[in-house]
Amino acid sequence: MKLKPEILKWIILALILTFCNALRAQSISASGSWTPSVTAITEAGNNYASSTLESAANQTLISVSMPPQDLLFIISFANNYQVWVKRTDSGPNWNTAGLQLFVKRTGSGTGGGTSLLLVPSAINNGLTYQQITTSDVQFFDGYNFGNSTRSGIPIQYQITGISVLVPAATYSTTITYTLVDN
């Protein structure tokens, strides 16, 4: 059987569209920094009242977009992803000083799309505090359908080790979330 050139042309076009759609780059967006203050010590002899600082439950909001994995824009397949997290200290090293920075996900956000069979997207893991280190560690994962973005994923932080035994200084760090197409 020999296809007519006109039909063959459109088949090639459809395949290229599908292929290129899958090549679309994934996207992650995080907004909302956190710079808490410690409560002043008012009486000689005391340490800080609490060794822990905790942010708002939605201190940072993350949005995740994945390239659609679909066939001719008709059938969408789940596109799995992972979000990894790490920190980069500027100034004194947090861990050397005795401070630890933790992160957890406090919700799922919204969106992410559904499949043709109305199977919803999903987001998993990351619901308990885990320490942010200077190396990437897996934070949470999930899958989207189509071009949909899962947005407003709420993130909460915790700093432990607050004490007068920790050298007085400003401890700053950059928290980087990396999206990995799984």
Place this chain on the structure above:
Amino acid sequence: MRFLLFILLYPAMSLTYGQMSSSVSAGVTLPSVALLDIEPSGSVSLNFTSPSEAGNLLGSSSTNNSKWINITSAVASGVTRKITARISGTAPVGVRLRVSAASVAGSGAGTRGTPGSALFLTTSDQILINGIGGGYTGTGNTNGFNLTYSLDIQTYNLLKSGAYTFSVVYTLADN
């Protein structure tokens, strides 16, 4: 031709957006802290015992160890602190006030310093405790550095009977 142009442009358009990572910042400032307190509040009374027989010396001075120094200290890396003591006001002539600090006791943690030898206080600051870093002693009259006061007769012919009131000033300062 339009077909070919579309094929060439579509991948480029598809790849024009996307971000693999995104960052936010976090930070906390731990300030320098220097707090010192004497517990319990109130004054200390010291006296000499009168001799019971003509020709004898004054009896020994009473001692008082009811006072404690409580501190909280947070320092930048590499910084140490000291506690100095001096007399404020007019002390009786012919008499010296002696003070010593015991090693830190009670609750607390950290680098809380080491007491030096006993001091005869003057109106100039002298180091009573040194080598303080980041630490805290706990509060109240069972925590920190226990102080012991006593009097010492320096010059007999300058002594004048009477009651004298003056203050001892303790300062927590960077070295």
